[in-house]
Amino acid sequence: xxxxxxxxxxxxxxxxxxxxxxxxxxxxxxxxxxxxxxxxxxxxxxxxxxxxxxxxxxxxxxxxxxxxxxxxxxxxxxxxxxxxxxxxxxxxxxxxxxxxxxxxxxxxxxxxxxxxxxxxxxxxxxxxxxxxxxxxxxxxxxxxxxxxxxxxxx
Numbered sequence: 001x002x003x004x005x006x007x008x009x010x011x012x013x014x015x016x017x018x019x020x021x022x023x024x025x026x027x028x029x030x031x032x033x034x035x036x037x038x039x040x041x042x043x044x045x046x047x048x049x050x051x052x053x054x055x056x057x058x059x060x061x062x063x064x065x066x067x068x069x070x071x072x073x074x075x076x077x078x079x080x081x082x083x084x085x086x087x088x089x090x091x092x093x094x095x096x097x098x099x100x101x102x103x104x105x106x107x108x109x110x111x112x113x114x115x116x117x118x119x120x121x122x123x124x125x126x127x128x129x130x131x132x133x134x135x136x137x138x139x140x141x142x143x144x145x146x147x148x149x150x151x152x153x154x
Contacts, residue, residue, distance in 0.1 A: 007050035014043040097141035109146070116142040 018039040025032035048054050091097075098105045101115040116138065121127070123134040 004050050007046050011043050011046035011050055014039050018043055091140040091144050094144060097144040100137060100141040112145045
C-alpha cells in the first residue's frame with residue numbers, strides 16, 4: 001500500500017511538471033512541448049501502475065491465456081490451437097494404413113518406405129495433381145506403420 005502512495009505522489013509531481021512545462025511552452029517557447037510529452041507519458045504510466053489498473057490488466061490477460069490453453073483455443077500453434085500430440089488411437093488403424101499406401105498387411109519396413117515415397121510423389125501438394133488432405137493421410141499412414149515396427153494386423 002505504501003508503494004501505491006509513493007507512485008501516486010510521483011505521478012502527481014510529474015503531472016505538475018507536465019502542466020508547468022506545457023504552460024511555459026504556450027507562454028514562452030513552443031519547443032518546450034517536446035519536453036512536456038515524456039513527462040505526460042511517465043505521469044500516465046505511474047498513475048496506471050499506482051491505481052492497480054496495470055496489475056488488473058495483467059491478471060486478466062494471464063487468466064484469458066490460461067483459459068485458452070485449457071480449452072485448446074489460442075492464437076499460437078501447438079496445444080493452444082486445440083491440437084494434441086498423437087496418441088495410440090489417433091489416425092488410421094494399421095490395416096487402413098496399409099490400404100492407404102497400397103500394400104498388403106504385414107509388408108516389411110522397406111516396402112512401406114518405398115510405397116510411401118512413391119505415393120507421396122503422386123499426392124504432394126506442390127505437384128499438379130497433388131492434394132494436401134490426401135498427402136496428410138498418406139503421411140499419417142506412414143507414421144502409423146513406422147512408429148513401432150511391423151506388427152500383426154489390427
